[in-house]
Amino acid sequence: MAEVVFEKVRKTFGSTVAVNDLDLTIDEGEFVSLLGPSGCGKTTTLRMLAGLEEPSGGTIRIGDRVVNSVPPAKRDIAMVFQSYALYPHMTVGKNIAYPLKKRGIREPERSERVMATARLLELETLLDRKPAQLSGGQQQRVALGRAMVREPQVFLLDEPLSNLDARLRAHMRAELIELHRRIGRTMIYVTHDQLEAMTMSTRIAVMNAGVLQQFATPADIFHRPANVFVAGFIGSPAMSLVEGELVGSGGGDGERRFRVHCGALDVALPAGLLNRSAAPGPISLGIRPEDILLGSGHHTAAVGVVERTGHESIVRLDAQGTPLIVRTPGDTPIESGETVRFSLRVERLHIFDSTTGLRLNADTKDS
Amino acid sequence: MNASRARMIWSVVTWTIVLAVVFPLIWMIVTSVKPQSELFSIPPTLMPETITFEHYRRLLTDTPFLQYFRNSMILAVTTTVVVVVLGTLGAYSLVRFKYRGRETLATLVLFTYLMPSVVLVIPLYLMMAKLGLANTLASLVIAYTTFALPYALWLLRSFMSSIPVDLESAALVDGAGRMGAFVDVVLPQALPGIVSTALFTFILCWNEYLFALVLVNSDSVRPLTAGTMNMLITSFNIDWSLLMAASVMMSLPLIVIFTFLQGTLTKGFGAGAVKG
Secondary structure (H helix, E strand, C coil), rough: CCCCEEEEEEECCCCEEEEEEEEEEEEEEEECEEECCCCHHHHHHHHHHHHCCCCEEEEEEECCCCCCCCCHCCCCCCHHHHHCCCCCCCCCCHHHHHHHHHCCCCCCCHHHHHHHHHHHHHCCCCCCHHHHHHHHHCCCCCCCCHHHHCCCEEEECCCCCCCHHHHHHHHHHHHHHHHHHHCCEEEEEEEHHHHHHHHHHHEEEEECCCEEEEEECHHHHCCCCCCHHHHHCCCCCCCCCEEEEEECCCCCCCCCCCEEEEECEEECCCCCCCCCCCEEEEEEEEEEEEEEEEEEEEEEEEEEEEEEEECCCEEEEEEECCCEEEECHHHHCCCCCCEEEEEEEEEHCCCEECCCCCECCCCCCCC | HHHHHHHHHHHHHHHHHHHHHHHHHHHHHHHCCCCHHCCCCCCCCCCCCCCCHHHHHHHHHHHCHHHHHHHHHHHHEEEEHHHHHHHHCCCCHHHCCCCHHHHHHHHHHHHHHHCCCHHHHHHHHHHHHHHHCCCHHHHHHHHHHHHHHHHHHHHHHHHHHHHCCHHHHHHCCCCCCHHHHHHHHHHHHHHHHHHHHHHHHHHHHHHHHHHHHHHHCCCCCCCCCHHHHHHEEEECCCHHHHHHHHHHHHHHHHHHHHHHHHHHHHHCCCCCCCCC
16 A cells, blocks of 8 residues: 555766665565765755656556656645744644644544644644744644645655663664554654664665665664665774685585685685675675674784773774774773774674675675 | 943943934934924924924825825835736745746846946837837836846845755645745745835835936826925925924824834744754
C-alpha cells in the first residue's frame, strides 16, 4: 500500500549532482533512516519525496501512484522539519488543526482529533499558547502533533532532533520508536547522527555525495559495511582503516588462503573470510576498536592518547607507524607512553578492495 | 550627584529638541483657533485669548475643502491598495521564485526610484493627455504608483526574505496550495512590513504636491495639497487662519491612522517559532 519507491531518481542543481540515480524501495511500515554527512543528498531525497523539489529524472512512487508531478498537498504525507516550521501567528491548537482544516475536516471532528493528538503528546495544557512561548522540546512535540493528526501514509522527518539538547534527544528517540511501533506507518528519517539511525531504524540507507552506499539493517550496516565509506562512517569511534597488501599464501589443501601486510601488521586471515572475487593486490584493512584486544598477542604498539569515559576507555595506538583506535573496558590499567602487546580478532577483520572500495569479505550480502 | 546632573542636562537637551520639533504643530493649531484680530497682535499670544472655530466652519461650508478631502482620500486609498497588492505579490516573486534576471530586475526597480520625479512630470502629463486621462484621479493614481511601487517592492522584499521557506513548505505539505500557503502563512508573517508599506504609500500620496499641481486642474479632482494652495494662497493674500485650519484638518487622518497602527508597526516578528 504505502510502499515508497525511488527508481533511478536524479536531482541536479545547475552542474551539481545532489542525488545520483537513486534506487531505493522502502516497505510499508518501515522506519528507514537516510544517513550521511552534510551535503550527501539525504535532505534533497526527502524533499523530492515530499514534493518540495522536483526530480531531474527518474520516478518516485508512493503506493501504486507515481507522484513526480503530484503537488505536496495531494501526496498523503506529513513532514517534520528541522526548524519545526511552526506557524508563529497560530496557537498550538491551530497549528495542529491546520492540516485538518486544509483537508476540509469540519468541527467538531477537527477539535476532537486535535485533542486526541494533544493528549498523546501531552500538549493539552499548551493548546492556547503561541509557538514562541514554548520550549524547544515542546515545539518539537507540536511539530510531531501537526504531522500525526492527519494520519498520513508516510511520515517524513528531517533531522527533527538536531536542535534539542542531548538528554531531550535521547528521550525523544525513545518516544519516536514508541510512536512508530504504535501507529505502524512508514517513516522516513533524515539524520547525520548515526546513533539516531542505528537505534531507531528498521533499515538504514547510507548516502554519500548523492550516491546510495548501502541499504540494510543497522546490524548489517555495522557488521558488514558494503564499502570503505560505510565502514569509516558507521561506528564511534570510527573503524581504523589501514592501507595494505593482500597476498596469497596458498594452503596445501586447495583452499585459498590469504595474508595481509599492512605496515607493521602481518596477519594470516582465517580460511573462508574472503569472497571469491578477492585476489592479491592493494586493500584497505578495517579493524573496529572493539576487535583489538590489549594485553597479549604478538603485535606491539606505543600507547598515545587515552580518553576515559568511565565505563570504557578509547586508546590510540601507534603500531610502528600504523595508527589504531582501541575500545577497552574502563578499568584497564593503561597509560600514555607505555608499550603494549595486542592481538586482533581476525575473524572480524574487514577487507576492502583499495581501488573499488568494495568489501571483499565472504559474508557480504547482495544489496 | 553627577549622574543626576547628567540626567538633567539630558532632559533639558531632549525637551528643547522636542519643543523645537513640536512648536510649528502647536502654532498651527493655536493659529487655527485664534480670531483674525488676534493673529498679528504684538506681542504674539501663545495661548489664544478667545477660541473660535469660525475658520473651520468657513473652511467646511464656504470652500471646496471637503471635495478636495474626498479626492485626496480616494487617491491615497486607491494608490495604497494598488501598491500594496502589486508590491506584496512582486516582492514574493522576487524572493521565492527563481527565474532568469531576477536580481537584475530588482536592481532596475530601484533605479526607477532614483529618478527625480521632476523630470518625469511633463512627459507623464503628455502621456496622460494622449491616453485621455489628463485631469482625472486615475492619472494621479498611476503617477503615484510609479514612484511608490519601487520603494514598496524593496521594503517588502526585505520583509519577505526574512520569512523562513520552511514555513511555506510546511503549509504545502499540510495541504495548502501555493496561494493558500501565501495567504495563510506568508501574509500574516509579512503583516508588519505590509502595514509599514501601506502607511508609507498613504503618506506619500496624501502629501504629494508636484504631480497634483501639474496633472489635474479642476476642483472636482484636485487633491488637498494642490487644492488648498490654490484656494488660500494667491499672489496678493495668504489667508492664514483658513490655511492653518486646513493644515490641522489635513493632519488629522494621519494622526488617526498612526494611533491605530502603532501596535502593528512596532510588533516584532514571530520570534522563536523557528529554531536553527
